Amino acid sequence: MGMIxxxxxxxxxxxxxxxxxxxxxxSLLLSAIGGIASLYAVSTVSASGAAxxxxxxxxxxxxAVLGIPGVIGLLLLRMIASV
Numbered sequence: 087m088g089m090i091x092x093x094x095x096x097x098x099x100x101x102x103x104x105x106x107x108x109x110x111x112x113s114l115l116l117s118a119i120g121g122i123a124s125l126y127a128v129s130t131v132s133a134s135g136a137a138x139x140x141x142x143x144x145x146x147x148x149x150a151v152l153g154i155p156g157v158i159g160l161l162l163l164r165m166i167a168s169v
Contacts, residue, residue, distance in 0.1 A: 096152065100117075100151060100153075101114075101151070122146065124153075124157045125146065129141055
C-alpha cells in the first residue's frame, strides 16, 4: 500500500471518529481551524528562511482534515524526505 492509501485510511479514521461524537460538526470544525492555524504558524515562522511547508491545496486539505497532528506529520515527512 502506498502513501496515498495510508493517507486515505487516516483521513477516513479521523472522519469516522469525529462523526461518532455527539457534536460532530463542532469537532470537525475545531479540528480544521486548529490544523489550518498551525499550518499558517509554520508558514509564518519559516517565512524568514527556507519554507518548511508549502501552502498549496494538498497541505491545506491535509491540515483541515487531520488537524494539528496532520501538520506535525507533514513536517516529519518533510524532514525525512530532505535527509
